Amino acid sequence: MTEILERRRREKVVARLPERVEALGRALELVDGRLPAEVVEASRGVVSRAGDRLRLSPDHTIVALAGATGSGKSSLFNAIAGLDLATVGVRRPTTSTALACVWGSAGAGALLEWLGIARRHQVMRSSVLEDAEVSELQGLVLLDLPDHDSTASSHRLEVQRLVELVDLVVWVLDPQKYADSAMHDDFLRPLASHAGVMVFVLNQADQLSRPDVAACEADLRALLDGDGLGRSPVLVTSARTGLGLGRLRALLAERVLTRRSYAARVSADLAVAADALAEHTGAGEVADPDGKDVAALREGLAQAAGADGIAAAARRSYAGRSAASTGWP
Ligand SMILES: Nc1nc2c(ncn2[C@@H]2O[C@H](COP(=O)(O)OP(=O)(O)OP(=O)(O)O)[C@@H](O)[C@H]2O)c(=O)[nH]1
Ligand SMILES: [Mg+2]
Structure with a gap:
């Protein structure tokens, strides 16, 4: 029974990966030019690698x-x-x-x-x-x-x-x-x-x-x-x-x-990248006068991080969002 639940949970994580990659991509557009270039570049690498891996054989x-x-x-x-x-x-x-x-x-x-x-x-x-x-x-x-x-x-x-x-x-x-x-x-x-x-x-x-x-x-x-x-x-x-x-x-x-490793890898990469961006956002480096960008950014990063990868820095900046401890993978 737990095995079946475990498999379902994994399938859910896998199904959400493409939207998490997209969310990180959108967040990156919002911070481009406003955060240190190396932070943005590292996350861009994650978007590109994750997108590639999800398009390639899940059977390997x-x-x-x-x-x-x-x-x-x-x-x-x-x-x-x-x-x-x-x-x-x-x-x-x-x-x-x-x-x-x-x-x-x-x-x-x-x-x-x-x-x-x-x-x-x-x-x-x-x-x-x-x-x-x-x-x-x-x-x-x-x-x-x-x-x-x-x-x-x-x-x-x-x-x-x-x-x-x-x-x-x-x-x-x-x-x-x-x-x-x-x-x-x-x-x-x-x-x-x-x-x-x-x-x-x-x-x-x-x-x-x-x-x-x-x-x-x-x-x-x-x-x-x-x-x-x-x-x-x-x-x-x-x-x-x-x-x-x-x-x-x-x-x-x-x-x-x-077939759990590729999804777990992509999931961990997305969570780390979202955390890194959130840490800088939390420091107020993307403050926007009307606050619209900041809200969209926070939402995008929370989505990109997924329920399984929210570290302390990110949690702070997601204001109130609670981390679900799923133990994935
Ligand atoms: N006694 C013992 N020797 C081992 C074992 N595994 C490898 N060796 C020996 O250790 C040496 C190095 O083994 P390699 O498999 O070439 O090591 P490697 O990690 O591929 O090394 P690089 O290619 O240089 O990075 C060889 O002489 C092997 O025969 C082991 O389990 N026990
Ligand atoms: Mg060798």
């Missing part, structure tokens, strides 16, 4: 494996694909261009073009082998990314570009670097509103004793809590021994089956 779920060099992204990518596709290397960093593996190619072409993945970097999993594992992941577009904090700036740019577009990010961490403060402060904490579309994997568990795995996992969970990401799943894996790969695969299969 784009998942990126992200993380530091050597954490094991390419190894996990190969293990999930069941094929040796990505180069796993000793020399660091190894992966320089994103590689895509697609389960179920029908309708995926436009999506891959939008992601900017060249044909030679695409593998159609369903055309390689037909088996039970293929059908379980039907609809998955899995990306193996370069290292996010690379010494090579081209790697960093590629990761930034793709992390903005994908539906779900799987952060692959290793026992040596999972607590890296630069990653938590610079990358993860600012993404707290996207907790519903992020998953954390503590890989290379075979390098640790059992008690150390448990301690490491608990420590990582505490750090993520501190980042505001306590609700993101944490899995423990070893690409070498296969530990935890069944769980990771099951999690991906569930996300693909319910």
Whole structure:
């Protein structure tokens, strides 16, 4: 029963997304030239990306494996694909261009073009082998990314570009670097509103004793809590021994089956953009003598934020509108 209600709720959120994108677009017209250009530009990017994603295949779920060099992204990518596709290397960093593996190619072409993945970097999993594992992941577009904090700036740019577009990010961490403060402060904490579309994997568990795995996992969970990401799943894996790969695969299969990640991603992006604009509006930067623009702006931003994404700053400026805590996604 709760599953049915949950599905209905999701369908409602999905149905409202196009009008929320439009509402943010209208709000942007009202603030253009009146708010800092970078705030307006960032929101314009959200309108454009959200509009694109809603037009592209809802039957595919784009998942990126992200993380530091050597954490094991390419190894996990190969293990999930069941094929040796990505180069796993000793020399660091190894992966320089994103590689895509697609389960179920029908309708995926436009999506891959939008992601900017060249044909030679695409593998159609369903055309390689037909088996039970293929059908379980039907609809998955899995990306193996370069290292996010690379010494090579081209790697960093590629990761930034793709992390903005994908539906779900799987952060692959290793026992040596999972607590890296630069990653938590610079990358993860600012993404707290996207907790519903992020998953954390503590890989290379075979390098640790059992008690150390448990301690490491608990420590990582505490750090993520501190980042505001306590609700993101944490899995423990070893690409070498296969530990935890069944769980990771099951999690991906569930996300693909319910098709919830793309909508959750778009929803979170809209809420963040609306909040950012509302924060500036709340500071009185778009005061209008007759108050008409301000009222229209507030209404547009409230609509764009949706019932699920109203943060403190936005709440203040929506004057009296109450935040519904839906726990979406
Ligand atoms: N012991 C152990 N080694 C692993 C595991 N996963 C990956 N490795 C090894 O770690 C090294 C780096 O693995 P990659 O999969 O290339 O790492 P990556 O995250 O793709 O690295 P970049 O492409 O440089 O960003 C390789 O030597 C792998 O064999 C694991 O679970 N356990
Ligand atoms: Mg790699």
